[in-house]
Amino acid sequence: MNILAFFAHPDDETMLSGGLLALLSKTGHNVHYLCCTRGEGGECGDPPVCTQEQLGKIRELELTCAVQELGGKSLNFLDYLDPLIGADNTMFSFTHDLGKLSMELANFIKKNEIEVLITHGSDGEYGHPGHLTVFQVTRLVIKSKFPKLNWYTVQAFYENSLKPHLLNKNDRADWIIDVSSVRNEKTRAALCHKSQHALFVRSKSKDLGRPVNVAEVIASEESYSFANGERDVLKNLPAFKEKLIFIRKKDDEI
C-alpha cells in the first residue's frame, strides 16, 4: 500500500506515530512523508545546536535522518514557514490559506496514489494550531475529493493511557498498538531530532525530578482513530492479523 504521513512539523511523525510508520515500512509498505514546515519557529535546543536562522535547515536534515530510520520511501516539504512561538508560549499555525494547502495535499495524494493517510487528530493533540490546520485540511480534501480514502488520526483517546495530556479527547481510539517491536527504530528516529531533545524530555524530567534521556520518553503504545474509509485496512494487514501488534479494539468490537 501507498501510505502518506502528513504532519505540520519535523518530529511530529516520530513522536506521534513513529512506531506504526516503522511497522508499516517493515512489512513492505511505501510510507511517504509530507511535512508542511521545517519547524523554523521551534526551539534550538539546550544547549542550542544552531541559531534560530539555521533551525529550518537543521530540522530538514533531522527529519531526513528520522525518515531513514523509520524506513520511509520519500520525504517532501511544503515550504510553509513555521511561525516563532509568541509571548506566554502562544503557538500559531503556519497558514490560514486552507484552499492552497488543500490543493497541495490533493495533488500529492493523486500523484503518489495514496491509499492510507495518517495525520494529526481533531484536537491538534495538545491544541497546536498548526496541527489543527493539518486536520482541517485533510478533512476538507477527503470530503471533497477522496471520500473513500482510508484515514487514521494519531493520539486517539483511550482510558488509562500513560500520556493522557497528549491525546485528542474527541477522537475515540479504534486501535491501540503495541509498538515495542520497533521501539529501537522509533528511538533512533527521535535521536535524529537533536534540536528537540531538550523539549522531548522536559516534562518527564520535571515530573520525575531527575534528568531523563530521550529513550525514556519513547512510548511503546500508540493509539489511532479510524477517521474515514470503507474498510479498516490496518486490520487486514497480515502482521496485524496475527495479533502481534494490535492489543485492544474499540469497546463495541470486543
Ligand SMILES: [Zn+2]
Ligand atoms: Zn508539531
